[in-house]
Amino acid sequence: MTGGSWLCLLAPLGGTIVITLCGTRIPRVAAAWIATTSCFVAFGGAVWAFLALRGERCVHLHSLVCTQPPHLTTAWTWLQSGTFHVGLTLLVDQLSTVMMLIVSGVGGLIVLYSIGYMEGDPEERRYFAYIAFFVFSMLLLVEGGNLLLLLVGWGLVGLSSYLLIGFWHERPSAVQAAKKAFVMNAFGDATMALAFFIVIAHTHSLSFGSFGYAGFSQTARDLIALGLLGGAAAKSAQIPLQTWLPDAMEGPTPVSALIHAATMVTAGVYLIARTHPIFEQARTIELIAAGTGALTLLVAGLIALVQVDIKRVIAYSTMSQIGYMFLGAGVGAYANGMFHLLTHAFFKALLFMTAGLAIHALGGEQDIRKMRGIGRLMPFTKWCFLAGALALVGIPPFSGFFSKDSIVASAAALGTWYGWIFWVCGIVGAFLTGLYTFRLWFLVFPGEPSPFVREHHHRHGRWEGSLTMLVPVGVLAVLATVGGWLQWSPRWTPFTDWLAPAARTLPAAVPTNTQEYYTSAATVIAGLVGIVIAWAIYAERRRLAVPGAPFWRRTLEEKFYFDLLYDRIFYTPAVWISGALRREFEEPVVLQTGTDLGETTLATGSVVRRIQTGFLRTYVLFLAAGAAGVVLAFLIAK
Amino acid sequence: MLGPDTAWYLAVAAVLFGIGALGVLIRRNTLVVLLSLELMLNAGNLALIALSRHFHNGAGQIFALSVMAVAASEVCVGLGLVVALNRRRLSLDVDSLSELRG
Numbered sequence: 001m002t003g004g005s006w007l008c009l010l011a012p013l014g015g016t017i018v019i020t021l022c023g024t025r026i027p028r029v030a031a032a033w034i035a036t037t038s039c040f041v042a043f044g045g046a047v048w049a050f051l052a053l054r055g056e057r058c059v060h061l062h063s064l065v066c067t068q069p070p071h072l073t074t075a076w077t078w079l080q081s082g083t084f085h086v087g088l089t090l091l092v093d094q095l096s097t098v099m100m101l102i103v104s105g106v107g108g109l110i111v112l113y114s115i116g117y118m119e120g121d122p123e124e125r126r127y128f129a130y131i132a133f134f135v136f137s138m139l140l141l142v143e144g145g146n147l148l149l150l151l152v153g154w155g156l157v158g159l160s161s162y163l164l165i166g167f168w169h170e171r172p173s174a175v176q177a178a179k180k181a182f183v184m185n186a187f188g189d190a191t192m193a194l195a196f197f198i199v200i201a202h203t204h205s206l207s208f209g210s211f212g213y214a215g216f217s218q219t220a221r222d223l224i225a226l227g228l229l230g231g232a233a234a235k236s237a238q239i240p241l242q243t244w245l246p247d248a249m250e251g252p253t254p255v256s257a258l259i260h261a262a263t264m265v266t267a268g269v270y271l272i273a274r275t276h277p278i279f280e281q282a283r284t285i286e287l288i289a290a291g292t293g294a295l296t297l298l299v300a301g302l303i304a305l306v307q308v309d310i311k312r313v314i315a316y317s318t319m320s321q322i323g324y325m326f327l328g329a330g331v332g333a334y335a336n337g338m339f340h341l342l343t344h345a346f347f348k349a350l351l352f353m354t355a356g357l358a359i360h361a362l363g364g365e366q367d368i369r370k371m372r373g374i375g376r377l378m379p380f381t382k383w384c385f386l387a388g389a390l391a392l393v394g395i396p397p398f399s400g401f402f403s404k405d406s407i408v409a410s411a412a413a414l415g416t417w418y419g420w421i422f423w424v425c426g427i428v429g430a431f432l433t434g435l436y437t438f439r440l441w442f443l444v445f446p447g448e449p450s451p452f453v454r455e456h457h458h459r460h461g462r463w464e465g466s467l468t469m470l471v472p473v474g475v476l477a478v479l480a481t482v483g484g485w486l487q488w489s490p491r492w493t494p495f496t497d498w499l500a501p502a503a504r505t506l507p508a509a510v511p512t513n514t515q516e517y518y519t520s521a522a523t524v525i526a527g528l529v530g531i532v533i534a535w536a537i538y539a540e541r542r543r544l545a546v547p548g549a550p551f552w553r554r555t556l557e558e559k560f561y562f563d564l565l566y567d568r569i570f571y572t573p574a575v576w577i578s579g580a581l582r583r584e585f586e587e588p589v590v591l592q593t594g595t596d597l598g599e600t601t602l603a604t605g606s607v608v609r610r611i612q613t614g615f616l617r618t619y620v621l622f623l624a625a626g627a628a629g630v631v632l633a634f635l636i637a638k
Numbered sequence: 639m640l641g642p643d644t645a646w647y648l649a650v651a652a653v654l655f656g657i658g659a660l661g662v663l664i665r666r667n668t669l670v671v672l673l674s675l676e677l678m679l680n681a682g683n684l685a686l687i688a689l690s691r692h693f694h695n696g697a698g699q700i701f702a703l704s705v706m707a708v709a710a711s712e713v714c715v716g717l718g719l720v721v722a723l724n725r726r727r728l729s730l731d732v733d734s735l736s737e738l739r740g
Contacts, residue, residue, distance in 0.1 A: 616671075616733075620663055624659055
């Protein structure tokens with residue numbers, strides 16, 4: 001079991017090191033296959049760990065639910081200071097194996113896909129080294145056996161995300177986007193680190209078990225939970241730290257699929273599920289997390305309605321779906337949040353990759369206003385995209401139906417006023433999901449191909465893309481369709497049962513059967529209404545924007561003015577302060593000091609050097625005078 | 639005690655030293671400057687030996703011997719320099735050798 005987890009963690013790291021060390025001595029294709037193989041080896045390790053954990057006998061201690069102690073494996077003590085010590089420890093439990101399987105499995109498929117997508121890029125090797133490094137960082141994040149390793153993984157995924165968003169570094173917009181993502185993530189890292197300091201101050205330890213410590217004051221609990229929530233919101237692009245995600249679409253499409261849909265952005269949900277004991281002790285903060293999710297899912301869904309870049313629409317949809325996961329984890333239904341994370345990894349990676357196929361075939365065009373009718377030329381892409389879209393909207397029997405509905409039902413199960421607000425948000429969100437997803441679908445795929453598509457469409461090889469691109473898309477299309485059948489609450493809940501030892505759903509968030517049924521009906525109907533309206537607006541009349549009020553349309557196109565606001569609050573004052581410091585301090589003081597020092601030295605030197613006459617006798621005279629002076633001094637002293 | 643008083647010896651040494659120092663300061667010929675240096679050193683020797691006798695202490699005589707050794711070496715180097723200057727047909731006037739002027 002522990003062997004599996006180490007294999008899973010170290011295989012991608014090995015891939016990165018091999019690619020980096022070999023450099024240009026190996027062909028590009030070899031680098032690509034090394035990265036892919038390392039990810040699939042990691043998947044093998046994850047399966048090994050999963051099967052070993054599954055094969056263990058259940059211990060029924062106090063309740064009917066399996067309670068297994070988590071398996072920790074420590075390579076060595078990494079850091080020691082007095083009684084505080086942190087080891088390089090991996091944790092294998094139900095939660096981490098699920099994440100290992102998702103990260104390495106979906107990650108492996110996406111790396112395989114990028115072999116075709118990145119073909120011909122002059123810096124392919126660098127790309128594959130980065131992406132294998134990302135998979136390693138993400139695995140470290142989910143396998144880390146204590147909070148410090150979690151934070152290390154957290155920081156490393158931020159770094160590799162930065163590197164991959166800015167992969168095309170000759171584009172200024174990509175570099176800007178990479179910086180933005182890094183700064184926003186660093187903010188979250190900082191709040192998390194602050195929370196950890198509070199934990200250390202109270203418990204002198206950073207193990208996950210330290211959350212059970214009884215001596216925390218309520219303020220300390222709230223602050224710790226708030227710090228963790230800050231980190232989770234930054235990584236998962238939740239309001240108010242969401243603005244980096246749409247810009248991150250500047251990276252290559254497989255990167256968007258891997259980092260900004262399937263794995264990294266969902267780390268926030270994992271964090272909440274992993275550290276749920278502290279969130280449960282700070283219930284207010286946990287509900288704030290749920291509220292953040294509810295707000296984000298609405299705002300992102302609305303903004304997605306007016307975007308014209310195919311990847312940005314999907315990016316906003318990602319934010320919206322992570323909003324659902326936050327809602328689920330926030331109300332205490334961790335397993336439901338994690339289950340949506342799983343199905344979302346399938347269908348969102350699928351959507352990004354089919355979009356990537358279309359973008360690839362059109363030579364890099366991402367504007368949906370120009371892509372009309374591409375489905376006629378790319379039927380495979382079209383049907384796969386449709387599977388992903390239906391899963392996203394949550395139409396049975398596609399996977400999103402099973403995961404999204406139970407989250408909304410858990411909100412209803414709370415029974416309080418905010419529970420019902422969350423419930424309404426979830427239903428409205430389902431409607432918006434149907435609307436923006438099928439706006440995208442009707443604008444891009446069906447109908448007669450537009451002149452632009454006819455002119456620019458070109459095939460790569462015999463099929464719609466290279467085989468390495470089509471195989472992962474096909475696999476994910478199947479998974480997006482059937483992946484949800486793992487669980488159909490309340491009748492059939494193996495996933496929730498599996499996660500129960502690691503993250504048990506709060507009793508308050510377990511819905512009754514009635515709640516499950518009418519919530520399911522409501523979300524499906526809302527989604528269908530969204531689809532029909534999208535059909536009426538975009539398929540029939542081929543309109544491009546949201547009809548009606550120009551004020552709202554403008555607001556949506558400006559993404560609710562978040563970017564503008566941050567510009568005014570942070571960027572402009574920072575620029576002003578640095579300008580003032582430069583004018584008032586650096587130029588007069590720092591720069592001038594250097595000049596003054598030099599000039600004074602020169603002036604002194606030009607005076608003093610007159611002593612050096614070059615005549616021997618002068619020197620002798622000074623010598624004699626000095627000696628006479630010494631003698632005189634002695635005589636006087638006597 | 640035979641001979642003149644120690645003070646006389648010291649006076650002679652002081653006069654010799656003054657003549658030597660003046661020679662170094664005033665004369666421009668390198669050879670004469672070297673000679674004047676020797677005068678100063680020997681003035682020092684005279685003072686050392688006189689005081690050695692005065693205090694009945696042999697150390698001063700030993701010092702005088704070492705000064706002679708040093709003086710011999712110094713004359714070697716100095717005369718070597720003079721020969722080298724002469725071979726290059728450079729002036730032996732110390733004032734014209736003023737490369738070190740600042």
